[in-house]
Structure formats: structure tokens, C-alpha cells
Amino acid sequence: MTKQQSDLFKQGTLELLILRLLSSGTLNGWDIMQRIQLISGEVLTVTPGALYPALHRLEARGLISAVWRQSDNNRKAKFYGLTVRGRKQLDTQRKQWEQFSDAIALVLRDA
């Protein structure tokens, strides 16, 4: 539970990305991984070793919930979706992130 500072930052970013992806529908782990890579234009890659613990942490905190159901290839997969709390969390975190990146951009441009 106590992780190093750099981990926390990375963790937070990954969690924000997951929440954002899930805000438009339920997805399984593999889908989430593909989409992060796809949307970020292969800039961001996530390993399963980081993704699944992040999913389980979010689930444990009640920000996302999961159900087992058929996937498109007819196998049972675990699908995650946002809870109400998760949606709220996404809003606040997104705002924080935007403020943060705006601030960074401002500094980088003007300084």
C-alpha cells in the first residue's frame, strides 16, 4: 500500500486513463490495454502487470465494478464498468489533470 512516489504518479495516470476509457462503456482488460495503445498512438503502453493490479485497485475502491460475461470471441471475460462514484472521481481527476497540464504548458511556454 505504501508505494514509492514515482509509482503513485504513474498509478494515478493509468487509473485516470482507465476511468476515461470506461466512461463510454464496459470493457474487459484486454480491450482496455489495446485501446490505450491505439488511442495514444502507441506512445503509451501498458503491461498486464500494471493494468490488472490497477483494475483491481479501482474495483476495491468501488470506482469500477465488474461482471463476467461472454466476449465477442465467445469466451467468458471479466468486463469492467464505471460506478457512480467512479464517474465523479473521473470528473474531479480530469479537472485536476487539466489544471496540472495547463499549468505545465504555461510554464513551458512562458518561462
Added chain:
Amino acid sequence: MNLSDLLRRWRALTHKSEMDQELDDELRFHLERDIEENIKHGMTPEDARYAALKSFGGVEQSKEESRSARGVGLIENMLRDVTYSSRVLLKNYAFTLVVLLTLALGIGANTAIFSFANGIMLRPLPYPRSDRLVVLDETALKRGVNSMSVSYPNFLDWREQNKSFEDIGAYFDSSRFALTGAGEPVEIRGARITYNIFDILRVAPQLGRTFTADEDRPDEDAVVILGYDLWQRNFGGNPNIIGQKITLSNRARTVVGVMPRGFRFPEIAELWIPLALTPQLFTRTDHGLNSIARLRDGVSLAEAQAEMNTIAARIEQQNPVTNEGLGVGVMGLHDNLAGDYHDGLLILLGVVGCVLLVACVNVANLMLARASARQKEFALRAALGASRWRIIRQLLFESLLLAVAGGALGFLLSLWALRVLIKAIPFQLPFWMNFNLDLRVLGFTVGITVLTGLIFGAVPALQTSRVDLNDTLKEGGRGSGTVRARARSLLVVTEIAMSMILLVGAGLMIQSFLRLRRVNIGVDPKNVLTASVSLPPAKYKENEPRIAFYKQLLERVRSLPGVESASATATLPLGGGGWGRSVTVEGFPVLPVGQAPVIQHTVVTPDYFRTMGITLLAGRDFNDADAKGSPDVTIIDERLAREYWPNESPIGKRIRFGPPEDNEPWHTIIGVVGTVRHQRVEADTRKSVYLPYQKMPVNGLALVARTSSNPKDFVAAIRREVAQLDPDLPVSRVNTMEDVVSEAIWQPRLYATLFGVFAGGALILALIGIYGVMAFLVQTRTHEIGVRMALGASARDVFKLIVGRGMKLTLVGIVIGVGGAIALTRLMHGLLFNTSATDPLTFVLISVLLSLAAFLACYLPARRAAKVDPLIALRYE
């Protein structure tokens, strides 16, 4: 943590395998999806699988992280830590054994000493609300007397005038009664008490009643209350005992009550009779009573003391002659009883605390050493995704597990140690000392056990968990030796410093005790047997039969083969008795009672000084002619002689005893003898005078006989002689004079022994510690040593390097220890006899001794280092 969170954690714990299964399923889905995709992109199934697995990374790591994300951590991990820890510990049984023994000794010693202190100082006395009971005594602070016994009229005034106490009672210390007519004649210890004592103690009799105020008067006092044990032992627990008459010291008394089992007051009384005094029988100048009172609710000790000061001043004003300078002291009963032990016990607690600390340090050291060997294990676990906290926790668990096991062992050990301690008390245990196990002791043991585990666990846990994965795995388990070595060096310095303090303390204590043992108490105790024979006043009412009895008895004892001489005294040196009276010397100013010196009176039969080995410095001994009708004579001791007649012979001078207004007859000094320490081995107390028995035929004497062989062989013969003269007389307190002297210094002996044992234990632990560190150093630096030797260093240089390092630690430890000892041994000041708390010789000797011992502990590893073959060492990697 909310409810659903709790539920989830609960499910995680109870459905662990189910959830693990779920996790497996989820990850398998992911893998298969990857493989599928790879095949779609044209890979062979085998390649696809390989590629997927490769990109997947550490499956186990993601599992471990996912599990900890599930939040089962706490409980599940705890269970796993415990099983894992015990498995690790069992596998390293040699290590575990050493640690357990060290801890058991540390915790055991602490629990034992704490139980001892608890039984004496902390447990409440066995009376209801015993914290409200106080002891009152008289003081004469102007004369430097801060406690003396009470006179009856003063007691009556206190009782009448005070508002602080529910009631005040008075009693004589236990005296001896001959119980006859119920089987063999036996001597029973009993006490004369005012009628209200039982009410003050708030203890009701089991049978019958307590005394009435009317019975507390001369001639109406033919009643007695029995103690439970006496009732059971000598009267078969007869339920109809109330109203029956029994014969005590030849006087018939009616039994009116039986006290409940376990009731004791004072110290050793098994029966009680009324005090039955009057101010005429026992005047203001007769001091000899003890007094006990119960504070009213809401009245503090200080308030009571303040009121008693006022009352004492009033009494002094009304009775200026008898009460000049007399005050009253109020003290808690428990403090009064346990006060003698207070300082010694506190210091002992400090000492065992130090020992435990040394034990902790040593165990921490061992743990650190082992942790280095286990570094690879931790690195591996960290690589598998275990968090730092998780590793710390596991190490702490191991420590706690060790501590708990060590604590349990230590507890058992303490039960045994406590028994040994209690045996060191040479007299029958005072009733109020209760060493049975109680919650306080259990709590203490549990407390120090947990604390111990945390202390010795914390250092290695924090040290070890700070692993650098890459370094460690690369280094092949050799570990970052330097950091750890520094931590261990620190521990060794601590150990040496603590041992130094303890050894100095022990050295001082032992020196003090040896000096105490060598003290010349003025008698030669070797081959002297003592035995008390008291004559019941009812049967031996007149003086003549008493004188005749002892004369006959002594003649019979003297004629026993092997007895060189025999005599008798009313107060045996160091026997715990004493009789003080004020003295007036002819030709010197007459002082009122409050200011006149008080002098020890000893009544003896002829030949006493020769028998006891007391030197007759001038004049003559008493003889049979010093009897009724002959001039009053006395023998004084050297100190009295020197005080009044420093430049002339005191022979022929006259002194008299008691308050001046009593006009007692003058006694002519016929002899001067060497000083005898009657009360305490440590110091001269009162100056002494001796009076011939025939002039003052008291009814109890202690026989003393000097024998040519082991005095204990004469016990039976002496009993036989007494029985032949009077079969109803009990013989008691049979002891050799050597034992009497040795028992008088049992406390210093106990402290010196314990100090010695504990300091020795700490020293051994410290030596093990320094040996371990040096051995570790040699082991981790074998390579370096090899290089040095290959570059031309001689075996001698290497030896010097290692020993030098060890001795540096030792010297730092000793310097810190000397500082600590100077600060701490000062606290021992009150326990030391003729020994300065900063005795330089002790400090120097102990430092040298400790350095030598440490040198030996470094010697073995250093020799091993010096024997290193550079070729092998370099290849050793």
C-alpha cells in the same frame, strides 16, 4: 473502511481460492486473446504463444500485486507471515535456540525481579483499604532520632485529640508465650494490643468476637484471641473453643475469638491479648509501643502529619520535662514495612532492565547477521512484487514470534528464579510479602515481551528491507556489507557500554559486600552456638528461681564435653533485639530525657565476654558475687569510655540510667570492653553498657556457648539439658552466631550476588556480540584480506587490522560506559558500604578486564583472518 469494503475483504479472505481462481481466469483470458491476435497476424500458434507470454511479463508478479490490491493483505498476509516465519525459524534451529535462550534469560530475569518487587512494594497489604493504614511513631529530630517507639500516655493523648484518624491503636511487638496444657509445651508468638486494633484493620473474627474496651484494663484482661493456624494446629480446629480456658505462660485466659485464616498482625503473632496498660504502669518516659491508625476518608497523609505536629507541640507544652523535643511521625503502613527494600529493588529493576537491553541488542545483532545471509531471499521476494512494508512486516513477525516464545520460556524461568530469590531471605517470609502470580506480573511479562520483540526486530527489519534489488541479486548474496557492519558496530558499542555500567555496579556492590563481611563487629562468631530460653513469668514469678534456673543451666552446658565456655545475654548482638535507656554520668551536666544520650543496655551472665570473644580492655568481668545486696556495678564499652574519659581510666566512675527524676542508684564502672555492633553491621549505633544478670533477672535469655568443634553438633545436648531442668520450657531460635551475623547482611549479599550474576550475563552477551561482529567482518572481507596479503601484508598486519577494529569498538564502548557508570552508580550510593560510588580502582580494573575479555573475543576471528590463504581467498568468489 465502510461496510461493503469490510464485506469484500471478508469475502476475499474466506473465498481466497475462489478469488485466486477468478484472477487466473481473467489473466488466462487476456493471454489467450493475445495469442489469438498474434495468430491473426500470421504467427504460428507456438510463436504466438511465446510472443504473448513474453509481452505479458511476470504473471506471478501481477498476481501478487492484484492480490494486494484486493485488500486482503492485512489478515491473510498476517497468517501467511506467521506460518512462513515459523517455518523459517524452525529450519534455523541453532539460531533460533540461541535467540530464545538469550531472550528467555533477559525476560526471565526481569519477570523474576519484577515479581519480587511486586510482592514487596506493589501488592496491597492484606487488609481492606490498606492504603489508608498508617504507622505513628515518635521522633526526636533535635537529637537526630527520626523514629522511636511510643509511650502510652502520649498515645492516649493522640487518640483523644486527633480528628484525622478513624481511630488509633497501640501494641507491643510480638512477645513469646508458653502454651501449656494442650500437648507438648510450645512457645507461641503473640501480641499485646489495644482492643480497637481489629476494627482499625477492618478484619472481623471468624469465630466469637474481638476485645471490648473493658477487657483492655489490668486484671480484667484474662482473655485471648487465637489465630487460625494456631487454632487448627493446637486445638484441632475445635468449633466450641470459644469460652474455653487455655494456659498461656502459666496464666489462664478465656478464648473469646478466632481470627480468619491468613490474618496476620503484627508480623508474627498467632494470638492476641489485651494491652491492658495504664499511664501509671507505662509512663511518658517509657517508650516501647507501636502505633497504627486508619486515616479518615478524605484526609491526606500530609494533613494528618500537620495535625499530629500541632498535637505533639501541645503535649510538649504540657509535659516539658518528659516530652521535650518529641514529635510524631506519620507514615503509610506499607511504606513502613517495605521501606528497607525500596532502594535495592529499584536498582535491581534498573539492572535487569539493562540486561534485557543488552539481550535485545545481541539478538538484534544476530538477526542482522542472519539477515545478511538472507538478503537474496528478500531481494527475490521484492522482485516478485512484495512491498517494502510487507518485508518489514514479515521480519517483525519473525521477531515477535521469537519474542513470544522467548517470553514464554522466560516466564517459566522466572518462576524458578523467583523461588531462588525468595530462598535468599533468611527469615520466615513476612506475611505481607506475597509472591503469587498476579495480573500485574503477567501484564509486565507480556509488555516487555512485545517491547523486546519490537526493539530487536526494528533494526534488522528497517536495515534489511532497504535492499537494492539489482545490487543484491548481482552480488550473489554477499550483500551491502558496509551499511550493515556499521549498524552492527553500533550495537556492539552499545553492548560494551551497558556491560561496562553493569560491571562497575557489580564491582562496587561486591566490594562493598566483602568489606561488610570483613567488618569487625566486636565478637568472634566462630564456633558459637546460640539458643533462646524464656521463662514464663507466671511460673517464675520471683527473681530467685530465674537466677537459679539459668545458673544451673549454664553449669550443665559448661560441663558438656566440647563446650569451652558458656554464658547468656538478654540481647544477642545483631539478634534484632535492643533495650535503650537514657544515661546520666556523674560529674557531667544532667540532661532531660529528650536530650540525654540513649544507651544500649545488655544484661549478661559472667563469662559472657570471653565466650563471645569480646575483648576486656580494662577492669574485670562480672562474677557470681555481683548479686543482690552487692554494690551496683556496670561494664561499659570503649566508645562510651572514650567519650567521657578520654584521658583517664573510667574504672570507679559512676553512671546511672533512666530519667533523672527517677533517681535510680548510681552504678560503678568496673570494666571496659571492646565495642560490639549490636544493631547493625554497617555502623556503630548506640554506645553500650552491660549489667550483671543477677541484678536484673529478666525472664528471657539467649544462651551462648563456645564449642571446640562444629557448634551445630551441640543442639541436641543443649535441648536435653533444658528439658531435664524444666520439661515445660521451649527452646527456640537455635542458631550459630556465624549465621546470625550472616543473616544480618542478607540484603547486601543478595544484591551483590544478583548484580554479579546479571553483570556476568551481560558481559557474556557482549562478548558473543563482539565475537559475532568480528567473525562477520572477517567473513565478508575475506576477499579484501586476500588482496592485501597478495600485495604483501603480513599475517601480523591482518591480525592487527581485525583486532584493532574490534578494540576500537570496545574502547568507544568503554568510554561511553564509564560516563554512564559515573552518572548511574551514584544512585547506588545508599546501598554501598565504605565504598565510593566512583571508586577509581573499580573503574580502572573493570575497564582493563573488559578490554581483555573483548580482546579474547576478537582474537579468534583475527587469527582466522591471519591464516587466510590469498590464493584461496581470491578464488573464493
